[in-house]
Amino acid sequence: MEIRIEAHVAHVAVSAADVLESYVRSGPVTLGLATGSTPVPTYRELIRRHREEGLSFARSRAFLLDEYVGLARSHPESYYSVIRSEFVSHVDLADTAVQSPAGQAADPEQEAARYEAAIRSAGGVDVQVLGIGSNGHIGFNEPGEHLDSRTHVGLLAEQTRTDNARFFESIDDVPRRCITQGLGTIREARHLLLIATGAAKADALAAALHGPVTSDCPASVLQLHDHVTVIADKAAASRL
Numbered sequence: 001m002e003i004r005i006e007a008h009v010a011h012v013a014v015s016a017a018d019v020l021e022s023y024v025r026s027g028p029v030t031l032g033l034a035t036g037s038t039p040v041p042t043y044r045e046l047i048r049r050h051r052e053e054g055l056s057f058a059r060s061r062a063f064l065l066d067e068y069v070g071l072a073r074s075h076p077e078s079y080y081s082v083i084r085s086e087f088v089s090h091v092d093l094a095d096t097a098v099q100s101p102a103g104q105a106a107d108p109e110q111e112a113a114r115y116e117a118a119i120r121s122a123g124g125v126d127v128q129v130l131g132i133g134s135n136g137h138i139g140f141n142e143p144g145e146h147l148d149s150r151t152h153v154g155l156l157a158e159q160t161r162t163d164n165a166r167f168f169e170s171i172d173d174v175p176r177r178c179i180t181q182g183l184g185t186i187r188e189a190r191h192l193l194l195i196a197t198g199a200a201k202a203d204a205l206a207a208a209l210h211g212p213v214t215s216d217c218p219a220s221v222l223q224l225h226d227h228v229t230v231i232a233d234k235a236a237a238s239r240l
């Protein structure tokens with residue numbers, strides 16, 4: 001595991017964009033994209049490189065980590081919409097090349113199985129961007145999740161709903177269910193790129209990297225993977 005500690009969030013974004021650019025330039029690549037606020041500066045840096053340096057995503061495709069159940073795609077906080085407004089619509093990554101679980105599917109369990117199969121039939125993910133929840137979740141795999149889980153319908157922890165309430169008018173509007181790639185699914189990506197910024201992530205990051213591998217801290221599964229890059233700012237890395 002490589003751990004890079006950067007002085008500022010802007011440096012984290014450059015460092016993470018460097019990792020992703022090397023894949024994107026190497027040929028056809030399958031990216032694993034994450035939403036949440038953490039990767040946004042990295043996406044902005046990639047957008048800048050696309051505009052100013054000709055970085056092209058035309059040969060890339062992408063799978064999202066997770067999605068809320070019950071939000072229409074058109075809802076501005078659906079991850080389908082968020083990844084487009086934050087990244088995809090600003091670069092030459094074809095809209096149809098970006099897949100995500102359909103949160104409004106009539107049968108979410110069946111949709112989770114379909115999505116798992118879609119990732120597999122695409123040959124898996126080359127490099128997976130991950131954020132970390134303040135409770136140690138990755139994707140929407142909350143504490144208690146089985147370390148080998150596949151893409152599934154899950155319940156959001158109350159901590160996660162509280163954390164994500166800032167994106168909605170009130171906490172009552174935060175969905176209670178999600179479809180998320182499982183911990184086993186995420187672990188099959190060939191390279192995991194975890195980004196963590198801010199003091200609110202310090203305890204979770206320390207538990208993930210230096211604590212026991214346990215479903216109490218889903219991000220601790222990173223310790224089971226042989227190709228992990230962690231990029232953190234000083235605040236997030238303060239307990240390492």
Ligand code: GLP
Pocket residue numbers: 034035036037038039065066130131132133134138139140160164
């Ligand atoms: C969200 C997402 C995760 C994300 C995490 C941290 O709920 N499901 O994929 O990594 O929680 O979010 P943020 O980066 O906004 O702190």
